[in-house]
Amino acid sequence: MIKTLLISALSILFIACSHRGNVVDFDYIEKVISDSPERAIVILDSIDRSSLTEADRHLADLLSIEARDKAYITHTSDSLVLDVMDYYSSHKDDRLYPLALYYGGRVYSDLGDYPTALRYFQSALDVIPENMDNLELKSAALSQTGRLLDNLKLHSDAIPYLEKSIEIGKQSGDTFNLTYDYSLLSQVNIKVGNLPAARKYNAEAIRLAIGLSEIEQADMALELASILHREHKTDSALMVIRGLPGKVDPLCRNYSLAIAAQIYLDANVQDTAYIYARQLAMSNSPYKRTGFKIMFSPKLKSLVPKDTLLFYQPIYDRAIENYLDTYEASEAIIQNSQYNYQLHVREKEKAEAGKNKLYLLVCIISVLAALAVIGLLWLRMRNLREIVRLQMTLDTLRDFRQNQNMEPTGSTVNTQQEILRKKILHEFNSPKQVGCNSPVVKESIILSDIYQRLENFIAKNKSIPDSDGLWEELAQLIAVDSPEFRTRLNTLTNCKITDSEFRVALLIRCGISPSSMAILLNRTKSTISSRRSILSYKIFGSGNNIKLLNPLILFL
Template sequence: MMKIFSCISILFLIVTLSSCGEDKTVSAQLQAAERLMEQAPDSSLSILQQIPFPEKQSAGQYALWCLLFTQAQDKNYIPHTTDSLIRIAVSYYEKTKDKEQLMKAWYYNAAVYHELGDSPRAQDCYLKALEAGKESGDHAILGRIYSNLGLLYIYQHIFDSAIEFQKKAIEHFSILNDTVNIGLSLRNIGRIYAKQNQPDSAIHYYSQAIRFLSEENTSSIYNELGGIYKRSKEYSKALEYIQSALSSLTKDNDTFSIYQNLGDFYRKTGQKDSAFYYSSLALQSRNLHTKANSHLCLSYLEKDQGNYSTSLMYRERYQQVTDSIRYLEQSENLQRIQSLYNYRQIEKEKIHYQQKADKRIIHIYQLAFISICCFVLFILFFLYYLKSKRKENERKEKRIRIEEVRRNGKEEESLQKDDLLKVFMTSPLYQKFTSEEVKISDTDWNNFKSEIDTILPKFNSQLKILRPTIKEEEIKLCYLIKVDISVKQIAHLLYKSSQGISLMRRRLYEKISGKEGSANDFDKLIHEL
């Protein structure tokens, strides 16, 4: 019996010592990963990945592993796909007195939400990180928190708060003499003032930023300064800064945005060949704003040279790109609205479930088992009803939004066509058709109809649907009415009297509509097509 007891004791001692040894090994690995995090984040990540079954370690070790692993992913630019790990760290450090680790946990929780596109929750986590770290001396993280909060407020167009947070970030970066982040925060403030159309303030902060940043980070600032001076018509300074942007280019910079800015500068200063050259180069940009502005600049240049069809082509491409930009912005706005809605729903659910838990505890002492079951069934039914109702409301709202987008799209399309018609009415071809002294050839007629078909591609087919047997002379009449040629001039072009044209309009209206009407009724019908 004694031998058996001795064997059991020895076995227990071996297991205990083995467990202690393993615990010390994991602690050493975590400490090594933490030490290497700033200088060698890839090595830190490798160490963390070598720890087997981290979830089986102690609660403190697992929480630290979750925090360090999320931090290592962030520093190695590995995309975050879930908040599950960092939430474990936050939950653990909320229960401890370690405010430094809690601040880091909230900061990286915010970084995860920021990357996942959930701005409301990211903002909430950054603010909680500030609260946890209000007495912290970790100026690097505090500076990044203030800077990122400032960026979130910029996206929301809350510019006063954004400037305040960027200035707070500069205070912390200044303590560390972190010139790069000081310069970037100054640049952010400059951009805010540029967005608010305050050029003097924007120039001041951009100039301050250049003092702190290396050449590889200044190209975009020089380009933006060039844009500000260009809009202010200070062309010599504008050219100086745009050329500085070109000379400080690195492989990571957006060359095409500088080309676009330079092309527009040359257009405004009357140097058309250079404007054509740089604007054409900028069309290769993947940035939609750069591409759109380049198309617009080329449209203006072609129009100035009397190339109206080419100008119209660039204008149409500009409109296509701006439509894409508008669509993407609407999608981003909807995503932000949805994120805010989800965040509020989560907060409501937290309150709801907390209240439900409190009620359940009270009812455990007050009601019998059957009463509790009935209550739970009622709650479940009520939640199901609310969920169904909410889904139905969401479907209705979605249908309303879709209808509104379609309606706005039709209105924009109509306005665009009106603008193009106005441009056409200033063309030499249109002027030729309004002149009584010029003879119109068949080629002129073909060009005239071709130009209108380009602007109104459905007009000809709609005429033939309304009147399949429509004659060529009647088609010409419809085209002339569509672009507001006077009755007197139409009579001249079609070799008829004004009374004959009026009779022709009235009869054609009766053939199309199947009812009697006036010549004005026919004009109205044509303008509505």
């Protein structure tokens, strides 16, 4: 009574201090829920919902559900949690929306609607953010999912969820919930027949249960006795089970009696086995049938008074009927739940497959877009290069046209040509050019396919006819390296260069020796020497130095 009055007084004080108009300190309430959920319930129930905004009202309702759940108050209605989940489904919050889904699962779990509870737990797991702040909620959702799957007899499916919950519990250091997860995982492994794993997890649960109450430690020891019994270690199981039925949680007492009766029966301690079996048979627990089974076993046959059989018969009949009714109802729930669970799994797999397809499609589109952009850029650069080349050609033609449009006197034309020729020779003979290394054949020419073909002709001592397209290809190759080569050569020779002399200039540009020129042009060495001299004379005039011919042509 005094405790209740104290809680009420503190609640009124909190309300008076926390209300500023319609403002409520929900952060403080959440801390109170963690420390004392009962006190938080009193505070939340005292808040006038009509004075709150829609968002605050739904937050207050969500915290009320959370406080009652943590105070171990069984949920009896889904109306409030449905309203909360509906609100947060349209006002999604990274923290509150997963929390609402989780407590939707808790409410329906208390109501016995396992399929719906399982669906909400799975939905919560799908939207819980991957960060340290949500480890506790994620661990709880995993643990509850594993517990539900175990209740639905989907024991193998429950194991991965419990293992993930334990992994998170280790990260967060939550030894309290970790103890119960280990214990539940031990029980699940018993059901699937993996006794070594069950023994391992039970040992972890017992180790962590040292700080818990004596009742909770007794529950862990009870599981150990069950494992030892299943491993046919009867003597060890007998040592563990002694005195446990009187120490375990009252809710687990009948379960402990069933295990103890079976262990004592196998250990041939018949009187104790009979006492425990009879207590079970006369109880209203689901283990009633187990009590009759042990009590009427051949080993205990002599201990059952014959005159009590008529007394036990109707009780046994009702136990069988109740068992069958419960089994049928349980099977219906399990089948429905299994269907819903598999449906959820299929939907999740489809969603993941859809995401993978979408990701693949995005990657393909991105690659195609990148290739398209690269192609467009390449075409643009090629077009720009072509435009530059055409512009230079146009400028050259424009210069020639201007020269032609001027007074048609030979002296004017000759003057223009002479100015351009002297300019080129001046560039060639400039101090900068003189100070540089002698011009050499460009690597792009030497590595070209056309140059290789010239080398093949020379190696085979074979000439190239004047009409062969190779000469035009060679001229185009050199034009790529030096677009003004032909124009400058025409300027230097006053446009008096012949085709045969131009071919000699092309070969000089490729670094072909005079002897090799004689082979390619099908001329004698003296003819090649004469053509070189004439070309030198046309460029340099009288007093020409033929030694400057090759460097000049390489320079152009």
